[in-house]
Amino acid sequence: MKALAEGFEGVGVFSSNFPQAMRVKWRWTGVLVVLISLAFLLSVAKADQSATTQETKSTDQVAAEKPILRVQVLDKKTQKPLAGVNVEWRISCQPLGSQPTDADGKTDITLPAGPLNYLSIKAGKAGFVPIRVSWNKEELQKSFPKDYTFSLTPGTSIGGVIRNEKGEPIEGATIFILVPTSCSEKECIAISDYPVRTDAQGKWRCDILPAELDDIWLRLAHPDYVSDVSYGATPKPSMESLRDMTGVMVMKKGxxxxxxxxxxxxxxxxxxxxxxxxxxxxxxxxxxxxxxxxxxxxxxxxxxxxxxxxxxxxxxxxxxxxxxxxxxxxxxxxxxxxxEPGRTIKGRIVDPDGKPVVGAFMSADTWRGHRSIEWRVNTDSEGRFCWKEAPADEVLFSMGKEGFMSIRRKALTPSDDEYILTLPLPLTIKGSVTDSKTGQPIDEFKVIQGIEWDSKQKH
Structure with missing residues (x-):
């Protein structure tokens, strides 16, 4: 403003050498310059304020779109906070992150923006039984959790010895531990593929098991021996010998x-x-x-x-x-x-109205009587998929997407034509349960879904 005033005065001095009419004209010109400059400065200030407001608004919107869930972990026995607990979270069964609790047993989890179909959180610490809690899509839509408190129970121990066929201890063997799902309300014991290793004497120990333990699954792995491809491949000791840490498991050379x-x-x-x-x-x-x-x-x-x-x-x-x-x-x-050169299997996945289903999965399942082939894609924006490295003979496929019924074991062979595959909408099944003796309705009961793979095996 000072510079503008000086400029105005300069104009006045300069105009003193001119006739009166010209001096008046120059003075009004200076006034006009000042007014225009003031208007410009005000518009710039307003724009800066608007940009700052917009920036703040955008930041607030981003924060609102990314909910924060506060987790606290306590020792169930003492009710004191547990520091250093590893908290892991998964979205739609995909691992998303992990971080430890602080001295107050707390940690804040920042979740992705947008609606979630599934959320699970696991809390685990050496010497304590790890716990997982989860929410499905309906639960998240009804009431999104803002905080959750875990109470971890001190773990109990099992152990044993791994030896070779000569009775010699095997050092560096990995024992993977799985506890069959055990849940209480929303919380479940979360011990799956938990690894422990043997020492120079072939001994191993795990200290995170619950006190009440009816069954446990073990899987052994070592690069110098035949490793288990599934749980139970190597016979396990009795629960009593695992508890007193004397149980022996034997690994063989291959x-x-x-x-x-x-x-x-x-x-x-x-x-x-x-x-x-x-x-x-x-x-x-x-x-x-x-x-x-x-x-x-x-x-x-x-x-x-x-x-x-x-x-x-x-x-x-x-x-x-x-x-x-x-x-x-x-x-x-x-x-x-x-x-041989690859063959092509291509097609479109559509809904019952013939509209493309975007993002549906399409995967090879069984080929020549074995489930050993690996191929999986998601359909594109037109519901299309294409496999250019398919075998010449028949392959059974699985396909599906949330909101539709899945299709399993659909037989397809290479063709120049495009397959059109329709995903059916989910069915609604209703029914009632009554007492077989009195015929009266039973108010509380549980319906368990299952799949009948064949006449002998049900899940």
Whole structure:
């Protein structure tokens, strides 16, 4: 403003050398300049204030879109806060993050913006039984949790010894521990694939088990021995011997399986995936990749318990997969796979009105009687999927999306035509439960959903 005033005075002095009319004209010109400048400064200040307000508003909106859930963890026995508890959270079954509690046993979790379909939080600390709590979509929509308090119970111990067939202790073996789901209201014991390792004497110990423990599942792994591909593969000791830490489990040596993957011209295929196992869903069969010469090797291999043979499946970019069943013993010869060019299976997933279902999953399930092939995609904006590395023969597929009924074991083969697959809407089942003797309705009961895979096996 001072500069503008000086400029105005300068105009007046300068105009004194001019006639009276010109001096008046220059004075009014100076006034006009000052007024325009003031208007400009006011508009800039208003714009700055508006931008600041807008910036603050945007920050508030972002904060509102990302809810914060405050977690506190207490020692159930003493009711004192527990520091250093690892708090993990999952969204729609996908791990999202973890962080420890502070000296007051508290930690704040910042969750993603937007509606959530599923949220689970796990709290665990050495020497305490880990607990998980979860909310489904309906519960989150009805009342989104702003805080939650865990009360962790001090754990009890189990243990044992891992030895080889000669009775020698095995150092560095990993024992994975799983406690069958045990829930009380919303909270469940969260011990799944929990690892502990053996010491130089082959001894192991775990101190996070609940006091009341009817059953436990164990899985063993070591690079120099046949590792368990599923829980229960190695016979476990009695619960009493696990409690007094005298139970012994034995790991065996396996065989070495080698092989080579080539194309139709006999050229090696590098980086092909070679996988063990007849059923890789929910199991721990190993896999490996071929080297530049197309060669692969597995050490300490044992037969698949359910097949009495070893199933090897090969998949490589640009090629159709291949599968072989082999005997596993000291006389097993190198296995050669010759891959054919990939075939194409393509299609669209639509709803009952024929509209595309975006983001539906489409996955290969069973091929040649085995669940060993790996391929899964989500449909695009037009509901389309395309697999250009499919085998020439039939594959059974699974597909689905939340809000629809899933389709399982849908048989498809390569074709130039596009498959149109319709996902049905979910069914609503209603019913009542009565007392078989009196015929009176039972007010409180629980309905358990299940799947009948075949006439002999139900889940």
């Amino acid at each position: 065989f070495t399986i080698t092989g080579r993957v080539v194309d139709k011209a006999g050229k090696p295929i590098a980086n092909a995936q070679v996988s063990q196992g007849s059923d890789r869903w929910g199991t721990h069969f190993p896999d490996t990749r071929t080297n530049a010469e197309g060669e692969f090797e597995f050490k300490n291999v044992g037969p698949d318990m359910r097949q009495n043979k070893l199933v090897l499946t090969v998949q490589a970019a640009g090629y159709a997969p291949d599968l072989k069943e082999i005997n596993v013993d000291k006389d097993t010869k190198p296995v050669e796979f010759v891959l």
